[in-house]
Amino acid sequence: MSPMADLVLGPMLRYVSETEATVWVETDVPCEVEILGRREPTFCVEEHHYALVRLEGLEPASFNEYEVALDGERRWPAADSDLPPSVIRTLGRDAPLDICFGSCRVALPHVEPYVHSKDRHEDGREFDALRVLAVEMTRGEHDEWPELLFLLGDQVYVDEGSPRARERIRKRRGTETPPGEEVVDYEEYSWLYEESWSEPLIRWLFSTVSVSMQWDDHDMSDDWNISRSWLEEMNRKSWWHGRAVAGTMSYWVYQHLGNLSPRELDEDDLYRRVRGNVHATAELREFAERIRVDGNGSRWSFCRDVGGSRAIFLDSRAGRVLQEGERSMVDEEEWEWIVEHARGDFDHLLIATTVPFLLSPGFHHLEAWNERVCDGAWGPLAARGAEKLRRAVDFDHWASFGGSFQLLRELIEQVGSGRRGKPPASIVVLSGDVHHAYLAEIGFRPGSGVESAAYQAVCSPYRNPLDDKERRVIRAGFSRPFSALTGAAARAVGAEDPGIRWRLTDGPYFDNQVATIRVDGRHASMKLDKTIAGDEDERRLDCVFERRLA
Numbered sequence: 357m358s359p360m361a362d363l364v365l366g367p368m369l370r371y372v373s374e375t376e377a378t379v380w381v382e383t384d385v386p387c388e389v390e391i392l393g394r395r396e397p398t399f400c401v402e403e404h405h406y407a408l409v410r411l412e413g414l415e416p417a418s419f420n421e422y423e424v425a426l427d428g429e430r431r432w433p434a435a436d437s438d439l440p441p442s443v444i445r446t447l448g449r450d451a452p453l454d455i456c457f458g459s460c461r462v463a464l465p466h467v468e469p470y471v472h473s474k475d476r477h478e479d480g481r482e483f484d485a486l487r488v489l490a491v492e493m494t495r496g497e498h499d500e501w502p503e504l505l506f507l508l509g510d511q512v513y514v515d516e517g518s519p520r521a522r523e524r525i526r527k528r529r530g531t532e533t534p535p536g537e538e539v540v541d542y543e544e545y546s547w548l549y550e551e552s553w554s555e556p557l558i559r560w561l562f563s564t565v566s567v568s569m570q571w572d573d574h575d576m577s578d579d580w581n582i583s584r585s586w587l588e589e590m591n592r593k594s595w596w597h598g599r600a601v602a603g604t605m606s607y608w609v610y611q612h613l614g615n616l617s618p619r620e621l622d623e624d625d626l627y628r629r630v631r632g633n634v635h636a637t638a639e640l641r642e643f644a645e646r647i648r649v650d651g652n653g654s655r656w657s658f659c660r661d662v663g664g665s666r667a668i669f670l671d672s673r674a675g676r677v678l679q680e681g682e683r684s685m686v687d688e689e690e691w692e693w694i695v696e697h698a699r700g701d702f703d704h705l706l707i708a709t710t711v712p713f714l715l716s717p718g719f720h721h722l723e724a725w726n727e728r729v730c731d732g733a734w735g736p737l738a739a740r741g742a743e744k745l746r747r748a749v750d751f752d753h754w755a756s757f758g759g760s761f762q763l764l765r766e767l768i769e770q771v772g773s774g775r776r777g778k779p780p781a782s783i784v785v786l787s788g789d790v791h792h793a794y795l796a797e798i799g800f801r802p803g804s805g806v807e808s809a810a811y812q813a814v815c816s817p818y819r820n821p822l823d824d825k826e827r828r829v830i831r832a833g834f835s836r837p838f839s840a841l842t843g844a845a846a847r848a849v850g851a852e853d854p855g856i857r858w859r860l861t862d863g864p865y866f867d868n869q870v871a872t873i874r875v876d877g878r879h880a881s882m883k884l885d886k887t888i889a890g891d892e893d894e895r896r897l898d899c900v901f902e903r904r905l906a
């Protein structure tokens with residue numbers, strides 16, 4: 357035990373139910389972490405120290421201010437902090453819930469040139485929507501604070517932003533050879549997380565709003581698992597194996613563990629071996645190496661029950677099956693787990709999946725067309741061209757995994773028509789990834805029997821806006837002539853009809869933004885807030901739409 361222990365990251369409030377919570381921390385030396393009388397020893401991975409403190413037996417719908425002590429010494433809040441106390445708010449059965457969601461947050465300081473627009477300066481990424489949300493929370497009443505925050509991918513960028521981490525990388529090793537300034541191992545990943553999560557307002561936000569997370573490509577590599585040829589190419593690179601193992605190990609520690617309930621943690625064989633273990637590197641490395649070799653045996657999808665609603669987090673990146681003709685977002689075993697968990701009586705069913713299920717109709721058809729041509733609809737030469745296009749323009753959403761698209765559509769229809777329990781008032785697919793935000797309402801075939809209102813809600817980025825040119829391309833995807841043209845192209849190569857229609861009700865919106873789903877009994881609504889530039893004191897979020905979903 358060291359008398360000098362201090363926090364490196366956290367406290368981060370992760371899983372919360374009516375009576376339980378988990379709080380994650382990283383510390384600089386091994387120690388015992390204490391929160392509200394519950395103690396947990398740290399475990400050690402690659403010379404970094406972590407603990408996930410479990411709090412059980414809390415009162416439902418309770419408001420619990422907390423501090424963090426390391427080896428008996430208070431280390432949170434910092435003595436000079438002027439932020440409100442950190443709080444664990446347990447869920448109540450009937451209380452309304454505000455669930456913020458979005459994706460894509462590059463780590464950059466809030467100084468010039470980073471606060472400029474991308475069109476004004478190439479390094480400009482404007483203001484972090486989550487940081488502005490935190491500012492508004494510190495000014496507002498705590499009964500208006502959101503209860504949950506879903507981070508839907510690109511929590512860290514291996515290849516973008518994080519100037520402090522890049523500087524450390526340049527000092528540590530040569531960056532002339534691939535992958536240059538991209539991270540290569542666990543240590544460098546820890547620098548990305550530190551830079552991304554140590555900003556004081558973000559740290560406070562994460563200490564007080566229960567955070568769930570899912571990884572997307574940039575957490576591992578741009579275009580991660582976009583296609584089989586991508587994977588084959590990466591497997592030939594000498595540094596890829598090390599990156600993939602480090603990416604998996606760090607995801608498990610920093611992101612995955614806190615997604616799980618105390619009961620799931622107890623059932624997790626790997627966590628049992630890591631918990632409190634000061635030599636946990638080998639255990640975790642062996643797990644990550646095994647995933648690298650056979651690609652399966654791991655399920656990153658998880659589930660959270662919040663009030664009378666269920667949120668299923670469907671991993672759409674790490675568990676992909678990439679064999680041409682058998683492309684699938686997740687393997688069969690994981691899909692069965694998802695189907696099993698989409699059964700029950702819920703007020704609302706939220707399906708979080710980083711890459712959108714429904715794109716603009718124009719791009720949906722284009723991706724469906726591309727998948728067919730990749731699979732040889734126009735012969736081998738065209739297939740190679742289509743593969744190049746797939747990778748050049750990121751065709752890797754549900755539309756380009758046609759088989760999986762149909763399975764998810766059928767599942768939504770089954771839930772919505774009461775074949776898997778009482779139909780929820782709403783079924784909302786939550787996604788990020790695409791650096792713009794929109795809401796689309798889903799229409800089903802006559803006779804489908806769907807009673808639930810169903811939507812695709814997309815919010816991205818928290819901080820990583822598109823430039824003007826990129827925005828024009830996105831807008832074109834929603835235009836009628838473009839979607840008529842691509843629809844005809846998709847039909848011509850035998851792409852299956854989507855089997856549903858969808859209508860854009862709001863958007864597309866650009867800039868940095870954060871969306872909120874409010875569930876209140878059988879009612880639900882969505883709002884979208886964008887950042888407004890301004891001085892530190894007057895910076896705020898501006899609501900661009902609010903819509904009743906059910």
Ligand SMILES: [Fe+2]
Pocket residue numbers: 459460461510574789820
């Ligand atoms: Fe992104």
